[in-house]
Amino acid sequence: MDRRDFVRGMCLGGLATFAAPLVTFARVPARGRLVFVLLRGGFDGMAALIPVGDPAYAGLRGPMAYGGGDVTALDATFGLAPGLAPLKDFWDAGELVAVHALAIPYRTRSHFDGQAVLETGLDKPTGASDGWLNRLLQVMGGDRSGIAVAAGMPRSLAGPHPVLSWSPTELGTVEEAYVERLHVLYRRDALLQDRFEAALQLQDLQKEEGMDPTMGVRAGGRNRMAPVLEATARFLRDPLGPNIAAVEFSGWDTHANQGMAGGALDRLLGQLAEALGGFKADMGGAWGDTTVVVMTEFGRTARPNGTGGTDHGTAGAGFVLGPGVAGSAVLSDWPGLGQRDLYEGRDLRPTLDTRALLKGVTSGVFDLTPAQAARIFPGSESVRPVAGLMR
């Protein structure tokens, strides 16, 4: 008996008193896959999706301004940073929507509050502790599931709907009998039981996929994002695997020596672009109904600070990738970079609510009704999904 049968047998069979809501994999493959990539630390949107065509840009950024020749032009105003140049392939395939002047609905320059608002999908940092991806799973019902491909459970996916988590570690081999006895113990723990059982299921999925549990991460490759997105692809492309993945990368808090082409930030952007390209290839045929959203908790100051970096700001950029987007475009009600255009005289002014973007994406990927979308983002009834984003 393999472990999945064992788990099912315990929970669906004779021991009905112990039956608990297990993570349920889709019995019938469900359409729509979503990957939420959170760049923790506040990536500098103005150094990623570069407003090189804004007349005030060069003066504002001073020594940290890119010239038109350095960027991959997307339209008359915006271009991709050198490191993001590989995203041009998505653009050319009609699979990239870049958004700018995007911000959470709560004005804060705190990483922690910003991430809390973005990940809970609320309009302030206090309130429900469950994440909007978890609420999305609750709304869609039991035939879909989510996975955190991350060290720890990101708040966006945490909540009452049982979810999986995986990170590239293996700390020793375990015998079936040991795990089965542990399962007996965990069934007595109302809070931890679901989580332990989710881990058991994931081990089976990993086995089916023939995955090396460390995914070569220990070998210390140059790009630390690529193996994480490769693992994400292997879970997501399994027809009976999870439909939603939460992925996160840190290191974007560039207060000093942010650099230009080939510098600290641009190297990270390069890793991200390379990893996204690899993800698309690894998804194979499953890429057809997959959408990836890349976001961060806040943008950074419009001007460089005194140490060759940028401090915490307000609006920034985001990216939506996948065949489901309604053609490549930069979506932005661009506020401009004149002194009076800036928010509090220092930050890019927000004109697009992160919830409007996420409602647009989720509604498109999973055919949600407006009422369902409003349940995922409580208090957002007046926030309309971005129109024309998804096919």
Place this chain on the structure above:
Amino acid sequence: MNPALRALNHFGLGARVGEARRLDDPRAWLRAQLRPGSALLEGGGLPTLDEAGEAMRRVREAQTAADRPSVQAARRALQQIRQREGIAALTRRVATEAPFLERLVAFWSDHLCVSVAAKQPVIPLAGLYEREVIRPHVLGLFADMVLASARHPAMLYYLDNFQSIGPESAGARAQARRRGRERGLNENYARELLELHTLGVDGGYTQQDVIALAKILTGWTVQRQVRGGPGGEGYAFRPALHEPGPKTLLGRTYDQGGAKEGEAAIRDLCAHPATARFLARKLAGHFVADDPPESAVERLAGVYRESGGDLRVVSETLVDLDETWDPANRKLRTPQDWVVGVLRAVGAREVGPPVVQVLQALRHPLWAPAAPRGYGDLVREWADPDSLMNRAELARTMARRVGRGALDPARLEEVVDLPPDDPLRGFLADESIATDERVALAFGGPAFQWR
């Protein structure tokens, strides 16, 4: 509820076999640990500021010379310093007879965290930072601890204050003339000092306060070690980099000039009622429950205010609170506490390099949080499926190493407060199960995840 096990596990770092039965008066045992000076960890060949500065100088020189092998060797030396510090810190946690005090050290070290994951110069300094900033003040005044932190090279590097320059300072003007490049403020440390170290994010400060505090703290920097120069890579105040003129922070004007402004501002921030409340909530969140009862928060905040931020009195209050002893209030052991708890339960007295690596794999290495907020402390931040399985795997691996011979697995039921009908009791006594597997079940199962 077994009060001895509560003291050993919830306040401390985990019971040793037989220890609970010897503990007659758990509250007195906890209070007796709060002896000022007893938290120090020094001497014994531990790295010094000179050694760390020397190691950093070698890295800089190798980088300047662009010699790859010597850069790598110099970087390895930084990691070796960190490794020695890590082994010393973990050995103290495993061996200590004052585990509550060590928990307090870890709490404040995380509260005012630095991170080796963020900046290279922090790597050889992080352990030293805990020994020089946290340990001497863990039972002293909070303001003294924050001031020591503000002046420590580890913090100055970590949150960039070492390179923040008053835009109108003489130094900034001279640099602009000489090199044609403008240097100036970096808000990073000032913001986190307000948001994470003192007032808390809801503490009522504005962006203007962040800028004012950043200006107040300009000139607080690091004296870099140079070949043949004076020892250390220590704090220095550089008047030429300090922003001139009065600054207004939270409605109060600081115009003393020089480093006195920062000292006064930090003392005022530490005495602020918002700081009392913020620290009280965080302490209660750590020592009582994820969502602590308001009564406990209010009591701690009151004691903090009345004592002028005396952390010994505040720590005693944690022992006095009924809420800390209420078995309904439980916390999940963090990976560090779980590993240390396992080692204490099996009677270990020292740790070696593998334990440092294991914490990395459990994503809770010493002094390496991903953000200045420090590590998470909530059940939902540590009890994800993957982490539980990692602990189960690691419990099995550790049990294979320690489980043969010396340890009677049946006695491991003494280290957790098990309900009478818990199936773990049966497993531990079941001699048809291999000894080392029974040991692993004690640590891999749910009971040992909680404190």
